[in-house]
Amino acid sequence: MLINYLVRLGVEKRGEEYLSFPQRALFDKIGVRTMVIETDPFGNFLTQGYEFMSGRDWARLGNLYLQDGVWNGERMLPEGYAKFVSTLAPAWEEDKRPVYGGFFWIKVG
Amino acid sequence: MALLVATVGCQTEKPAVEAGGPAAQQAPVSPRDALIARAKSFELDTPYVPPPGDPLEHHASGFAKVMCSAVFITGLNPAVAAENVGYFTAPYAERAKFNTPVIDRAAKAVHVTIPNGATLTAKYLGSQGCVTLPAIPTRC
Numbered sequence: 708m709l710i711n712y713l714v715r716l717g718v719e720k721r722g723e724e725y726l727s728f729p730q731r732a733l734f735d736k737i738g739v740r741t742m743v744i745e746t747d748p749f750g751n752f753l754t755q756g757y758e759f760m761s762g763r764d765w766a767r768l769g770n771l772y773l774q775d776g777v778w779n780g781e782r783m784l785p786e787g788y789a790k791f792v793s794t795l796a797p798a799w800e801e802d803k804r805p806v807y808g809g810f811f812w813i814k815v816g
Numbered sequence: 817m818a819l820l821v822a823t824v825g826c827q828t829e830k831p832a833v834e835a836g837g838p839a840a841q842q843a844p845v846s847p848r849d850a851l852i853a854r855a856k857s858f859e860l861d862t863p864y865v866p867p868p869g870d871p872l873e874h875h876a877s878g879f880a881k882v883m884c885s886a887v888f889i890t891g892l893n894p895a896v897a898a899e900n901v902g903y904f905t906a907p908y909a910e911r912a913k914f915n916t917p918v919i920d921r922a923a924k925a926v927h928v929t930i931p932n933g934a935t936l937t938a939k940y941l942g943s944q945g946c947v948t949l950p951a952i953p954t955r956c
Binding site for chain 2 (some may be wrong): 726743745746
């Protein structure tokens with residue numbers, strides 16, 4: 708929740724509209740039309756779940772990561788980010804539970 | 817945010833410390849116990865303070881929210897959703913304490929009433945999905 712709020716502060720500091728930010732900044736560019744990111748009563752995105760979109764749109768997001776964050780030649784995610792999210796996080800390695808990367812559950816083996 | 821790369825089921829627990837040798841005197845430590853011990857080592861020395869408010873109201877609010885999204889966004893049958901969806905937000909055991917959620921399709925809202933009479937509501941607001949609303953106090 709704290710990260711979500713920091714994102715809100717950053718977006719609004721730039722004078723941009725917060726609630727349409729994900730659609731403008733990412734989803735429009737990769738052809739996602741059905742994403743709903745739910746908010747709390749104060750209009751802050753929840754994002755630890757509570758996202759809904761069609762299976763085809765989830766696949767579009769998956770394709771973005773499969774393509775290392777590049778879509779039609781345009782880099783959408785920072786270089787190395789796709790590798791970061793799919794790399795086992797140190798704390799989970801320490802706990803011998805090799806299931807979580809950077810915000811992503813990962814498949815082991 | 818996304819659950820893309822895949823999910824993994826529960827792991828079989830094996831002793832982290834094998835019996836035998838000098839360590840044989842110690843009881844084996846399961847991975848789960850080792851995990852909890854490591855987490856405890858990072859705990860701050862402060863008393864636990866639960867979130868303010870009535871826990872039952874929180875659970876009811878979560879149940880209304882899960883049901884609202886399942887019915888008005890995903891399009892599930894309410895009975896199927898109540899039985900199968902969203903245990904993280906609304907634990908299954910807690911659901912038994914409530915009456916069957918009231919689905920108001922005209923207003924696109926779900927109401928869950930708890931035993932003390934308060935009603936928790938989640939309302940579908942279009943592109944923002946379903947949002948929980950403050951509890952409506954008991955009517956006398």
